Amino acid sequence: MPETEYILEMRDIVKTFPGVKALDNVTLKVRPGTVHALMGENGAGKSTLMKCLFGIYHKDGGTIIFDGQEVDFKDSKEAIDGGVSMIHQELQPIRMMTIAENVFLGNYPLGKFNLVDHGKMNAETSELLKEVGLSISPKTLLNDLTVSQMQSVEIAKAISHKAKVVIMDEPTSSLTSSEVEKLFEIIRQLKAKNIGIIYISHKMDEILRISDDITIMRDGQYVGTWPASEMTTASIIHNMVGRELTSLFPEKTNVVTDEVVLRVENMTSPNHLSFKQASFDLHKGEILGIGGLVGAQRTELMEALYGMRGLDDGKIYIKGKEVKIKNPEQAIANKIALVTEDRRYNGIFGVLSITDNASIAALKQYVGGFGLLNEKRMNDVVDSNVQRLRVKTPSNKTPIGSLSGGNQQKVILARWLAGNPDVLILDEPTRGIDVGAKYEIYQIINDLAKEGKSIIMITSEMSELLGVSDRIMVMCEGRVSGFLDRTEATQESVMTLATRFMTENVEE
Structure with a gap:
C-alpha cells in the first residue's frame, strides 16, 4: 500500500x-x-x-x-x-x-x-x-x-x-x-x-x-x-x-462458609424512588455477583449500604448485630469498603502519589506519638500491598494519575486492604481494563475470598458475572428479582430475572 x-x-x-x-x-x-x-x-x-x-x-x-x-x-x-x-x-x-x-x-x-x-x-x-x-x-x-x-x-x-x-x-x-x-x-x-x-x-x-x-x-x-x-x-x-489465556477466569479456590457476615432486610430508598424492599445475605468467603440492566439501581443500593445515600426503611446486620450506617465513616468502622465504578471521578486522587492514595482510608492507624504520622509504618503497609497486588510502577511516589487503569484499580484495592475489611464492595471492578489485567483482578478477588473476605461485585459484563460469582443476585427496576447459584446460572436465566418486573408491568 x-x-x-x-x-x-x-x-x-x-x-x-x-x-x-x-x-x-x-x-x-x-x-x-x-x-x-x-x-x-x-x-x-x-x-x-x-x-x-x-x-x-x-x-x-x-x-x-x-x-x-x-x-x-x-x-x-x-x-x-x-x-x-x-x-x-x-x-x-x-x-x-x-x-x-x-x-x-x-x-x-x-x-x-x-x-x-x-x-x-x-x-x-x-x-x-x-x-x-x-x-x-x-x-x-x-x-x-x-x-x-x-x-x-x-x-x-x-x-x-x-x-x-x-x-x-x-x-x-x-x-x-x-x-x-x-x-x-x-x-x-x-x-x-x-x-x-x-x-x-x-x-x-x-x-x-x-x-x-x-x-x-x-x-x-x-x-x-x-x-x-x-x-x-x-x-x-x-x-x-504474549501468551495463550486458556481460560478467561482463574480456577476458583475460595470456600463459602455458612457464616453470614452481612444481612440486609427490606432496604428502601426515600420515597421508593430508587430501590425498594431489597433483602439479601452475604457469607464469609463468598463472591456475590449483582447483575441487572442499566437502571436496575444496583449501584444506588450499594451506595446506601455504604452510607452514601439515605434510607426510608431497612435494617443492616453485621455478624448478627444490627448496625446503623449513615455515612461512609460508619461503614468503614464496620469493616465495609467500597471500590466505586468511576475511578477518575470518585476513586483516585489523580495528582497524589500511590502512597497517598493507598493510605488515605486508614490514616488513623498510622498515627504515632504526639499525634504525628508514622511514615515508616505507612510506607511498610503500602509497600506490602503494592507488592502483593503486583502494581506496576517505578516508585510508590509516582502520581497515580500516570498509571494504567488496571494498576490504578489495584492501588484502590490496596487502599482498602490496609483497613482489613470484612466486606468489600466492588462496583464494575474491571471497567476499562484489558483482558490480561482483568485476569489479574479476578485472581485478586478470588484470593481475597479464599482468605475469608466477603465480596459483593456489581458487573454489567455477563461473562464476568457468570465466571467470577459464587452466587448471583439479580435486580430489576430497584427490586431484587431473584438469586442464582453459579451451578445453575446462565445468560438466559440472568436475563429472565433482569427483565422480570418489566414483564409484569407490561402484563398489568
Whole structure:
C-alpha cells in the first residue's frame, strides 16, 4: 500500500519517563475513512502514544507525518487546530455551560465590539448537533445531558474543528447497548467524510465489528498491524498478552462458609424512588455477583449500604448485630469498603502519589506519638500491598494519575486492604481494563475470598458475572428479582430475572 494512502504515520516513536521506557520505537499508520483499533494491555503504551500525537507529551524520538506534513504539536490546542481531535474516556465537559459554549470553547465566534456572537454560535452548533443525531437545543446545559449525549457533543466539537483524525478512548465504557449502536452510526458517518478514527477499546466484539485495521502494542513496543477481517478474539488476546489465556477466569479456590457476615432486610430508598424492599445475605468467603440492566439501581443500593445515600426503611446486620450506617465513616468502622465504578471521578486522587492514595482510608492507624504520622509504618503497609497486588510502577511516589487503569484499580484495592475489611464492595471492578489485567483482578478477588473476605461485585459484563460469582443476585427496576447459584446460572436465566418486573408491568 503506497504511503500516500495514510492520513497519519507515527514512525519509531520513543518516549521515556524516569525509570521506565514507555514507548520503544512504536509505529502506527492510519488510513483516511477507516477505523483503526489501537489495542494492548493496560500499560502497553496506547495512551502515551496518543498523548505524544496530541501534544500532551513531547516525544523523545521518532517522526509524525500528518496529512503529508511532518508535525510535532507543542500542545493540544495546536493539535486541534492542526486537525486532530481526542475524545477522552473520562469526559471532562464544563457542566454549567451550554452545549454551544462547550463546542466553541476557546474558539468563540466574535461579532460587533469584539463580543461573542451567541446567535452565530448557537446556529452553527445546531447544525453540528444534527450531524451527530442530537435533536436538542444548543442552549442546553451540559449538566442536563446523559453520558451518551455528552459524548455526541464531544464528537460535534471535533467536527467543528474540521478534524481529519479523531481519537476515541474507550468510547463505549459508560454506554448502554442502544447508545453504542447510535455511536457506531456516527462513526460510520465520520468514515463517509473520509475522517480517520483511532479507536481504543478492550471490548473484543466491538473491535471486530467496527474496525478496519488493528494495531497491537505490548510493553511499550509495536507488535503488529493486521486487517480486522483476519483477526479473531483468540489471536488478539495472544498478541496482546504474549501468551495463550486458556481460560478467561482463574480456577476458583475460595470456600463459602455458612457464616453470614452481612444481612440486609427490606432496604428502601426515600420515597421508593430508587430501590425498594431489597433483602439479601452475604457469607464469609463468598463472591456475590449483582447483575441487572442499566437502571436496575444496583449501584444506588450499594451506595446506601455504604452510607452514601439515605434510607426510608431497612435494617443492616453485621455478624448478627444490627448496625446503623449513615455515612461512609460508619461503614468503614464496620469493616465495609467500597471500590466505586468511576475511578477518575470518585476513586483516585489523580495528582497524589500511590502512597497517598493507598493510605488515605486508614490514616488513623498510622498515627504515632504526639499525634504525628508514622511514615515508616505507612510506607511498610503500602509497600506490602503494592507488592502483593503486583502494581506496576517505578516508585510508590509516582502520581497515580500516570498509571494504567488496571494498576490504578489495584492501588484502590490496596487502599482498602490496609483497613482489613470484612466486606468489600466492588462496583464494575474491571471497567476499562484489558483482558490480561482483568485476569489479574479476578485472581485478586478470588484470593481475597479464599482468605475469608466477603465480596459483593456489581458487573454489567455477563461473562464476568457468570465466571467470577459464587452466587448471583439479580435486580430489576430497584427490586431484587431473584438469586442464582453459579451451578445453575446462565445468560438466559440472568436475563429472565433482569427483565422480570418489566414483564409484569407490561402484563398489568
